[in-house]
Amino acid sequence: MTIKDIAEKSGVSVSTVSRVLNDHPDVSEANRARVMAVVRELHYVPNSSARDLVRPQPDAIGLVVRGVGNPFYTAVIRAIEQAVRAAGYTLVLHQIHTEDNEVPAAASLARAKKLRGLILLGGCFDYTPERIAALDVPFVCCSFTNSFGTLERTAYSSVSIDDQAEARRAVAHLIERGHRRIAILLDSTCDHSISQLRYRGYCQALEEAGIPLDRELVEETSDFDMAAAYSGTARLLKRRPDLTGLFAISDSMAVAAMKALHDGGKRVPEDCSVIAIDGIDISAYMIPTLTTLIQPQEELGEKAVRLLLDLIEGTGENRQLRLQAALREGGSVRAV
């Protein structure tokens, strides 16, 4: 069923139908009513492809999220959606898997949907000029930045916490409370991503405290999921039952770790303290409440949108914004 069918059935021209459908003023009430009646009767819905083809797209902004089920992103996405809508833009959301690369995906999206700009949530850290050449609209990296790439600072924008510094802070929090045998639970020490950055912060904190790095206390799970975190922690515990502190690079890994510690006979925090980074909702409901560095999820989203709009409207330049995480002292850490 097309606009032509509606036109015929209501005895007017396609242009009149189009006018009615698009709320143009120059249509007689009689025709408007007649057309609407037919539209409703036939449950006609315009073909959006045809529409998009002719209409200069209403200003749309794309959001490419890498890593579908990550609970940390939900609040960020919500904030981005609101900010985008408040600014009078439309948000086009596109999810990709962790294995996929976000740059080609974003480029396709941008061209296909005639986007004005892009926000990348949870991407890689190793952009090079060649890789981003495909992007011909402004973009902002949200929750990560280009730590391992070769881009000039004038070539990209980002909003993120300082992952390394915050990780250092988390580990220092444990050290200050007397911990010396502190393990780290991470995805990988060399994934060119968040995991690697937070690992650096861990090493830095140890070094500053004069504690030698002990590879046995580094547990790489090769995955961000909870099952991997659980079994990783169990292995760690078997290897080094003398640990007194654990830094997990994400809240969800920390949750699984706490369970593994419990099942391994360690009480949290009496026998082992746990600290993490993220601040997902559910971590506040753990028993004990997880001590974690809360990323400002809303602010991350809002600032990313603000930065992008400035870029689009030509009133801003590429910038890298650093936000602070906030320490929530739950009950999962105590002094030894």
Next chain:
Amino acid sequence: MTIKDIAEKSGVSVSTVSRVLNDHPDVSEANRARVMAVVRELHYVPNSSARDLVRPQPDAIGLVVRGVGNPFYTAVIRAIEQAVRAAGYTLVLHQIHTEDNEVPAAASLARAKKLRGLILLGGCFDYTPERIAALDVPFVCCSFTNSFGTLERTAYSSVSIDDQAEARRAVAHLIERGHRRIAILLDSTCDHSISQLRYRGYCQALEEAGIPLDRELVEETSDFDMAAAYSGTARLLKRRPDLTGLFAISDSMAVAAMKALHDGGKRVPEDCSVIAIDGIDISAYMIPTLTTLIQPQEELGEKAVRLLLDLIEGTGENRQLRLQAALREGGSVRAV
């Protein structure tokens, strides 16, 4: 930039470019290479609207998810996506908010994207013939069914657990272990949705055991989120500190409830047992592990796709499938 630009720049016609882009065989290697070079150089990406307009859409199936951040859905969505892809169809995902109605959304989506069928995840329970008239493609309700509507059984398909029966089973599980003062934590007793059905099961279990319904033990939070569940449980506890069992209608509410019980001085399960329905990943990592009726999330998704494909291909009829939930005995329930 259009296909025409590419054609000019590479000195061939638009059809040749189109052929190259669509991997048609009848193109000389020389031309193919030339065109691809230009495409890459200019980072050309075809306009998908124009493409979709012309091409008989690859068979696409729409998935309308109502209630964005619900963790229960993530595994179901993953299963649906896989099953759809395995069957050679494409999945078009559309998220809507809990306040929005999924039927018009689904109808628009179906017509706009020329969908072959629809899966509705987490919709309402009160469809009427008028309301679904707009849907002119087969659809399957996933994880819910039309308990409060007036549809004929031949007019719709669904795959879900028997919410009322499973709720009854959960509550009976507590009753069998000697509990008498059993509270229920729910969204609302009359939302025409999952909450209401599970409330019925609660009432039924009590009745069968000869336990009179005590309204003070019914806590309506008016929301599914954890903050509401936490404060609801706190109120409940103040009102009826003598309760020994709690049935939460979702895992995430149960998690918040366990925290509230803990903060209110009740140990789980020593002082109060907790049981729920859903089986989200994280509930296995609670301390104690949450006892819950696990919905077969993968199966829910796979069966929904199977049903829909049979409908689309004309080899099946509208059916309502009931799946079993599986009891996971965690540590949150004990006998009194």
Next chain:
DNA sequence: TTGAAAGCGCTAACAT
């Protein structure tokens, strides 16, 4: 206030 007609970018006959 209306209708006719020119595209939007692309694919797929149909020619060559």
Next chain:
DNA sequence: ATGTTAGCGCTTTCAA
């Protein structure tokens, strides 16, 4: 193997 061209369904001039 390649080019020409007729639409796909819609919006939007431009005329009437």
